[in-house]
Amino acid sequence: MTNSLKISRRNLLGATVGLMAAAGLNPKSAQAQAAASVTAPAAAPATPAAKPLPGYVSWKHADSMIVHTPTTIETKRSAIGSSIITPNDRLFIRNNLPAPSAADIGDVNAWQVNIEGVGKPQTLSIADLKQMGYETMATVLQCSGNGRGLFAGKPSGTKWQTGAAGCVMWAGVPVRAVIQALGGVATGMVYMTSTGGEKLPEGIDPNAVIVERSVPLAAMQDAMLAWEMNGEPMPLAHGGPLRLIVPGYSGVNNIKYIKRLAFTKEQTQAAIQKTGYRLSPVGEKGDPSQPAVWAMDAKSWVTSPAPDNGPVKAGALQIMGVAMGGSDDIAKVDVSLDGGKTWQAARLVGPDLGKYAWRQFVLATNLKAGQYDVSCRATTKAGVEQVAQSTENTGGYLNSGWVAHTIKIDVA
Secondary structure (H helix, E strand, O other), rough: OOOOOOOOHHHHHHHHHHHHHHOOOOOHHHEEEEEEEOOOOOOOOOOOOOOOOOHOOOOOOOOEEEEEOOEEEOOOOOHOOOOOOOOOOOOEEEEOOOOOOOOHHHHHHEEEEEEEEEEEEEEEHHHHHHOOOEEEEEEEEEEOOOHHHHHHEEEEEEEEOOEEEEEEEEEEEHHHHHHOOOOOOOOOEEEEEEEEEEOOOOOOOOOOOOOOOOOOOHHHHEEEEEEOOOOOOHHHHHHHOEEEOOOOOOOOHOOOOOOEEEEEEOOOOHHHOOOOEEEEOOOOOOOOEEEEEOOOOOOOEEEEEEHHHHHHOOOEEEEEEEEEEOOEEEEEEEEEEOOOOOOOEEEEEOOOOOOOEEEEEEEEEOOOEEEEEEEEEEOOOOOOOOOOOOOOOOOOOOOOOOOOOOOOEEEE
């Protein structure tokens, strides 16, 4: 596996435009520059060819991935696999800025993170962190926009279906252990604020593009500074050499290439927090008064059979999928074959890796020829049921509604 990354001007500009749009800024000038360098084709093909994997993730399983842009790559619904853990080469990619190169990183163990807002602020290397504790933890990693393409209003942005999510086993040191060793959180702090170590484009206000997020202080209790992903060193494409994992929170809060972990009284003024990733009413721009995109909801979707694989044979059929509880254990999953009119209890299968991981489910059924509207609905141990419909918002974030995730299966 290679962690090398070739950063082109076009890729950097494209990523910057995407971040500015997510942050509620006007990216028109950047879009114009990008468009000026592209020659329009004489005629659009009837069926566009699949885009190749960019070089920095050439180690991904190409047949399992959908390349939207160089920094937004989705896992095909049918490629999620039967293992509860999503393999590294099939895990989605969503980067707000291009990843640093291996040369930028240098000695992995020497990578440093500044810890601030504690009793004894310090700068710690990965080598230091490895002596402060060690845990493993499975969590669902899900892009905030996963399911955006299923909203009726089709909000702007990558039209993710279900493949901007995976279940990952992380290894590293709990944040609480580091903070305890440094004298605890300073008095009066309200948020945990983390800053990514991506190289920022020149000539732009850093606050407009920097990846820096604040989450409620309580999220610290289960957070982790991770240097391994699924038993391997953290790939550069996924935040290596060091990534903050905030279980139960959407992907943007799980900061890659973390260089600063601070406990603060206020939320960061970075655009990605101040105006970006807000649950803004449709047609309105992001505003600090609106809810931030933080915690994930109970959610489930069918992974097999996948509608893009064509009709299935009549007779015995196993309907499989995954269910997540956000920050709670999954208690049950129900499946409907008629779009939610009637429900049947599915069976939870595979290991239970904790409340932050997803559970697999299966419904054994026997279907005659015809078309079926297949829905699934998760319920947590706290009794929280997956919503029928999520409230649409400008950014298309946190779409967890089971109605939108209903699929049609043709049986022949």
